[in-house]
Each structure stands twice: as structure tokens, then as C-alpha cells.
Amino acid sequence: MRLAVFLSIAAVLVLAVVMTLAAVTSVVSTTQNTQNVSLASCNASIGPITAAGSGGQMDASKLNDEQRGNVARIIAIGKDRKLPPLAWQVAIQAGMTESGLRSLNYGDRDSLGIFQMRPSMGWGSPAQVTDPTYAINKFYDVLEKVPNWKDQRPGDSAQDVERSAFPDRYHRWEAMASHLIGAAGDVVDPTGCGEGTGNLMPAASGGAAKAIEFALAQQGKPYLWGAALTRQDAYDCSSLMNQAYRSAGIILPRVSKDQYKAGAHLPVEQAQPGDLLFWAWDTGNPVTIHHVAMYLGDGKIVEAQQTGVPVHIRPVSFTERGLVRQAVRPGV
Numbered sequence: 081m082r083l084a085v086f087l088s089i090a091a092v093l094v095l096a097v098v099m100t101l102a103a104v105t106s107v108v109s110t111t112q113n114t115q116n117v118s119l120a121s122c123n124a125s126i127g128p129i130t131a132a133g134s135g136g137q138m139d140a141s142k143l144n145d146e147q148r149g150n151v152a153r154i155i156a157i158g159k160d161r162k163l164p165p166l167a168w169q170v171a172i173q174a175g176m177t178e179s180g181l182r183s184l185n186y187g188d189r190d191s192l193g194i195f196q197m198r199p200s201m202g203w204g205s206p207a208q209v210t211d212p213t214y215a216i217n218k219f220y221d222v223l224e225k226v227p228n229w230k231d232q233r234p235g236d237s238a239q240d241v242e243r244s245a246f247p248d249r250y251h252r253w254e255a256m257a258s259h260l261i262g263a264a265g266d267v268v269d270p271t272g273c274g275e276g277t278g279n280l281m282p283a284a285s286g287g288a289a290k291a292i293e294f295a296l297a298q299q300g301k302p303y304l305w306g307a308a309l310t311r312q313d314a315y316d317c318s319s320l321m322n323q324a325y326r327s328a329g330i331i332l333p334r335v336s337k338d339q340y341k342a343g344a345h346l347p348v349e350q351a352q353p354g355d356l357l358f359w360a361w362d363t364g365n366p367v368t369i370h371h372v373a374m375y376l377g378d379g380k381i382v383e384a385q386q387t388g389v390p391v392h393i394r395p396v397s398f399t400e401r402g403l404v405r406q407a408v409r410p411g412v
Contacts, residue, residue, distance in 0.1 A: 171238075197218065299390070346407055356374060356375070
């Protein structure tokens, strides 16, 4: 019996070593393979990648004639103004959030039209802001004055134009808008990054291998919600990621929804070893992120999952419920 137990423990240790070596080797290989790639000037966290899956297409199928007509106007005016598809996506998300893409003659205080523009705040006369053509052009006028609007998520740019008291609500329609700019806008690759976006991004930092090694070494340790970052005998999901990358000299924020902002984004299907994967109650709204794990490659992650479940490796499906469509590459 003792021999069987000893052999079982030895097998587990061998598996852990093999997983560590395999993950580290994969990171090194990825770094070497991407050194000769000419990096594109693009941002994988924005654009049509969020349309993966059926959610965006399903939401788009529910639009009525008026809503589809306003989407067509947004795209046509954007094309006439030679604005990139990302601008159309920002406008669609803003219009859907503010009015359901309808030219309303009512709203909060004196807010009117597709974008609920307020005449009292200098957006134009009531007749102007309820004219879709005027409203769309006015929206684009303001958007083009937003610094770095091309380098951030479309929902963030929509907020910069609208100045809402609820800034995160514009992300709700990201998947639908990205589907529409591809389908209604007849654009195959709105970001200009190509289908291999993940391969055009900087490779995982050299610290990724060290972070993986640290995380794998914590297997079997208990889950503890709110575990202090000074503890290495118990972890919650984000403290494990924080300490893993801290061991490699990369500092991440404490909580998972903030860690989502701590690196370059790429389509989750193109995640490489060391990249972080996130789960949210609403995958279109990063404020609802509640879990983070580290991708190991070969369809596996290491995570501190929940109370009663120690740090472990498990298989992951890129289509599983709650998985956010963007992975994050720390240190890039």
C-alpha cells in the first residue's frame, strides 16, 4: 500500500514537472517564432474580434427597420467621411446604448435623437439633433477630437463623446456592433490586423515562463478569498496571477477586473502560454469580471478557482460560458 501511494505521489510530481517544462518551452518557442514578424499597427482589443460566437449576430437579428436604417446611415456617413470601421462601431454602440438606435423626440431633460444630444449643451437645435444625418455627423465631429480614440475599446470612446454617468454600459453592445460593421459594412477585417492578430502582437514577455513556473509550483495549495499578496500558502484567483508575474518582475493590479487592463489584448482563441484569461457575468462588460486564470497552452489553464478547490490545472474551452473574448498579455 505504501509503495502504491509513493508511486502515485511520484507520478503527480513528474506530471507537474512535465507541464512546467512544456509550458516554458512553448513560451520560449513563441518568443523565437515572433521575433522576425513585422508588427502591425493595430490593437487586437478593439474591432470585430468581439463578434466571435453567436451573441452579436443574435442581437443584430432583433433590430427593426428603423434601427437597421440608422446603422446603415452610420456606416454610409462614416465611409463618406473616410473614417475607419472602428468609428462606425463606436457610433453604433453609443446609439444603441442611448436610444436603441432610434431617433427619439424625448429623453432625460432635453436629450433628443439617436445619441440623446442636448440642445442646451450646444449639440444643435432640437430639429437638428433629431435629424439622423446631422446627429451622426455631429457625433463623428466630436469623436475625431477625442485623443487616442483609435487606441482604445469602442465603448470607452463612446463614453468620451457622450460623457454618461454610467460609463461602462457602452460595452454591452460591442459584440453586436462589431458584427454589424463586418456584415452591414461589408468589411472583412475592420481592424486591419488580419485574422492572425495574435501572431502580429509582441510575443509574450520573457517573464511569462517564470510566471508559469511559479503558478504551477503552487498546485495543491488552498483557495482563500482575499488572500494577502504576502501569502504563498493560499491564494485567490487574482493573487495567484499577481504573485506569479511579480516573481518575474511584472507588477499586476490586485483584482481580476483591473488585471484585465494590465496588458495587451488579443483574441482569446489566439492566447499563448502565460496570457491571462478572464470570466465575467456579462462578457461584454469588463466591470463584471470575477475570475482570472493563466493559460498554459494546449487547451489548459492553471487557476485558484474557488473555496474548497486547491490551485490546479484544468482543461479550458474557448467557448465555455462566461469566458471573455479577449485574453491579456502582461508585460506587453
